[in-house]
Amino acid sequence: PVERIELAISGMTCAACSARVEKKLNALVGVQEATVNLATGRATVKYIPGLTEPTEVRKAVENLGYGANWVQ
């Protein structure tokens, strides 16, 4: 079954930022669908456990230079 996580992303100031993060997340192995909302700063990521995990998703965002925190 697919799992879903939400991240609060900081440092995104323009639409190119959110598009960049969204593209990166969708390119991760195991991610089924990722959407990033610039206005709310939230990313919703559906992923397949075993192929990737929340820590990897968060790291991918941080590696782009943005902040990422868990949202529940």
Ligand code: 9UX
């Ligand atoms: Mo525009 Mo977003 O230069 O970093 S891509 S602010």
